[in-house]
Amino acid sequence: MSSITEFRAVAEQVRNWGRWGDDDEVGTLNLITPEKVRASAGLVRKGSVFPLGVEFGAKGPQGDYLFRPNPIHLMTVDGGDADHFVEHSRGWSANPVAEQIGQYFADNPFRFNDDMIIMPLQAATQWDALSHTYYDGLLYNGFPASAVTSQGATRCGIDKVIDKGITTRGVLLDVVAHRGDDVHLDPDRPVTPDELDEVADRQGVAVEQGDVVIVRTGWWDNFRRTGDRSAFTSGLSWRCAEWLHARRAAAVASDNVTVEVPMPEFDGVFLPFHLLCERDMGMMLGEYWDVTALAADCAGDGVYEFQLIAPPLAVVGAVGSPVNPIAIK
Amino acid sequence: MSSITEFRAVAEQVRNWGRWGDDDEVGTLNLITPEKVRASAGLVRKGSVFPLGVEFGAKGPQGDYLFRPNPIHLMTVDGGDADHFVEHSRGWSANPVAEQIGQYFADNPFRFNDDMIIMPLQAATQWDALSHTYYDGLLYNGFPASAVTSQGATRCGIDKVIDKGITTRGVLLDVVAHRGDDVHLDPDRPVTPDELDEVADRQGVAVEQGDVVIVRTGWWDNFRRTGDRSAFTSGLSWRCAEWLHARRAAAVASDNVTVEVPMPEFDGVFLPFHLLCERDMGMMLGEYWDVTALAADCAGDGVYEFQLIAPPLAVVGAVGSPVNPIAIK
Amino acid sequence: MSSITEFRAVAEQVRNWGRWGDDDEVGTLNLITPEKVRASAGLVRKGSVFPLGVEFGAKGPQGDYLFRPNPIHLMTVDGGDADHFVEHSRGWSANPVAEQIGQYFADNPFRFNDDMIIMPLQAATQWDALSHTYYDGLLYNGFPASAVTSQGATRCGIDKVIDKGITTRGVLLDVVAHRGDDVHLDPDRPVTPDELDEVADRQGVAVEQGDVVIVRTGWWDNFRRTGDRSAFTSGLSWRCAEWLHARRAAAVASDNVTVEVPMPEFDGVFLPFHLLCERDMGMMLGEYWDVTALAADCAGDGVYEFQLIAPPLAVVGAVGSPVNPIAIK
């Protein structure tokens, strides 16, 4: 049985603070070299494109984390009423927005639709920024937690990693195919480092420096099928942090809510894998990545590596970003 | 001098309705084949990554279009006050969000930051969906404008193009380098089809089927330098729609606000290039793409083609999407 | 058994179109005269104040109407991190909001908290504007439904009634006390005009011209106790519209979701009472008014009339408004 003492020991071992300089806010993405980028493009052999981003909308997986509602999408002008602006918005001086839209449409066939969104930055398929989780008052690389103000992260915001693309080699580890069952249903059976090795061996693929490792648990398949956002999920054991550290992975992602198993593996620390990856190692986590179609293709041709391009939006000071990761084989 | 009559004649000539079936909502992205995807990956030679997405934040270019404010980024929990939740949010039954956050932090070193965004979907670097602009009550492929309701686009939403990636060959046409001046300053001098040919010739590059054509006007450079969001801009002449149509381009983008020149080239139709591309041809427009660093690199090595990956978010029913397009050379 | 034919007959009978001029957007609020306002102030005898507004927050009653989430309340600067702005936001040029806040706090003891809200205008205690519901393409007084554009109601918006205060005599009709049970539990037993008369008789109060009639069903008491936002509710029968019309009431409100009983009393028209009141009579509806404390006081002193002040916010073009109605006895 693990403990918080063991957690702190592992944390010290995997901690990358200072490894890429005292000002570094990019973490393990530093492990992606131009040569790696070049090589990953060489993995494109069929021209098959797999978008891993799920839909952002009212049917999304949010609701249990009360601070994260599903996206709210609203129109500022739409097709049903554009023509009416011409008639009704002229002279409506109390509403200059309506007046402006009316002016565009007057004496003119031009019409447009426009829209807004209100959403948590981690509403659906996402990257956690390195400033997302922490402990002991310090973020990755020792920056103080107070550097994340009410106006956003002055340190380790998602905007700091933009230059990395993020593009590199992606490797899918399909635990569902390995276990032969709905792995997501059993939160008491975390995916261990040994099991990751077994999956990799079975697939004939090796994780290398700079890779983004994507683990399939089957949670998203289940959510799409059932709509049950509260369904149990398995996920990585917290000890997988060391495994990723040893392999010099650049990032890790999954098709579930938290990458790691959300049920505590030991007392005293909530989401220890998050803390080790983001705060100690400087490794970003990707969540709600839909790998269903990709996994089917990999099972078909036996190729579990691909070019991955997963560019976050440069939201200033954000601690996460929506993303539509693209895998190309 | 052009006229609305000429506009309608050109519209008929370039109209792609039915070309890919009556139910098609993807338009010219159909011109991107798996072979094209494969070939575009082959353009990666140096492993150099150029993110073309600008920052999403309070300093963005919005303000003149009253229906599009700059993004508002707010924290649901931040580093300065996470510890205070433990003390203050317990028993605050009127606010279950605060209670829940407090529970995560109780008796536990785990802390997290989380955030929300409120923004127009076209606040900064973006893709227009095919449902963005139209005339005569019809969208691309003849779908009725009324299919875009207050709850979003049931037809030609940005979510309909997700399967395309979007990834293909990108070609930069650097009009600034060609003209040798700040092209963005002169809205009365639109970029003509002939000038596009001259730029391509000068650069030694040809636009081919399935390409995304990216035109540099220098507007974004100027905005970054001056912060003047209302600065004049040049852009494509409306007749460039035919040029793109003839070359079977998949999409077109620019570093300015509207791709095309916003000052009317003739009376009676506002933004005619938008209408021809989006509504008649089914061609998406990308706006506010920052090509400064990319252009410098292209000028340096003389290579103006690259692998482009520009994945929109699958916002259900959205008429546009923020995007961080990645060019890889 | 009623029918849509009967509905249309009643509608014609109670319709007030043109009664206060063709441009009127105020409806039955016209029935509140200065003399009425003066007299209602005379009802204040004890100096007891009863705010009828419920809390606006994450624990509110929303969730079943998918287009109406509960309010989202977010801080732009809060007490936990104000001091950190001084240290962290200087020179953060990418975020001028943070810079500005930091400037206020530099070399200065002054600190402030500030906040934003995202909410449906009918999230909790509310007034429906006359533009909220309609049929046959026409709003109250014959204005076209198209006058409510994507940018708000150019006709019959809540901003049009602001001059009325809204202040007048309020009368509580406590159906719960009358029935002696949880009236809210039985949607199949609507409150009929006859029952309204019985309640008024029992209470020794008469509804007069210009009154706001407030009906207690017990729904809100139940919601507060159980948190069950989906609990059944009783409410007014659609025929009560005639009753209110005959008594020349100015408005009607209730402690439940829809004032009227939501279960259809006859086939073919959803929420017929809404349509008759708002669209035909020009009578505003108030919903989610918490009359628990007021009802207890009225039961205690036998006085069911009071001064009522229920001022909507002048939200330009809104079809409803949050309100905190004040009853003073």
Place this chain on the structure above:
Amino acid sequence: MSSITEFRAVAEQVRNWGRWGDDDEVGTLNLITPEKVRASAGLVRKGSVFPLGVEFGAKGPQGDYLFRPNPIHLMTVDGGDADHFVEHSRGWSANPVAEQIGQYFADNPFRFNDDMIIMPLQAATQWDALSHTYYDGLLYNGFPASAVTSQGATRCGIDKVIDKGITTRGVLLDVVAHRGDDVHLDPDRPVTPDELDEVADRQGVAVEQGDVVIVRTGWWDNFRRTGDRSAFTSGLSWRCAEWLHARRAAAVASDNVTVEVPMPEFDGVFLPFHLLCERDMGMMLGEYWDVTALAADCAGDGVYEFQLIAPPLAVVGAVGSPVNPIAIK
């Protein structure tokens, strides 16, 4: 010349901490007694109603405080496209909101409009909660500033004052009429305690315990006329805090941005009047109250006292609230 030392001395003198108990979060509103409420109703003689709330919309006064945009008002369903839902939203399973709206409209004449708002809680006519401003890490009554978390004010939120109504006697002090010019134009000429006495004398009115004092500077008149949100404004000198304290006023409001003069009267403390009132005295400030029509009426009949009802919304944990204050004469 004043100084921060003098500020601290005044602060100690006017500080009301503990005066109404250690748990008090209501402050000087405690000075409003039932007798005061009763008496204030007796001031209604003509039945004239003056709503003091300005419009909430895109034309509001916000823009200079970057953390406070003007309200954004968006429709979830509007009159132009309601009918189209019947046709287009059925079977749009990706958008359950649209599906639900479509169901309401199917086989049924019932139609509705609905809307949302995104706004700072102090976007226009407002009450500051006692938790709005502070110094030295302590709020009113000694509560720690950290009690205002990212999820709102657990202490001294606006929801804590709801029981007070807020209703009492209001007194208008028309400094514009007194000075005979546009007082708002001269920020270097703050309104002193002596001038308040002169105005009251001139008007023949005396401020008494429990009153809400409303000061007219003319700023809002100017804003309405010119649209210049950045226009200079005069306002109360910081020493007026003592004047209000001595007269046992319940609250203070004005037609300008900050009640007090925003230009520093001495070095070292920004908005000292705010700090003395809200943090030390426990007195709420009302801002952007439009008293133009009220002032004209008072000038006409010579009566500067009235019943005032200014009910904030019970937004859980909010540090301010929009309000539409009603003055009745």
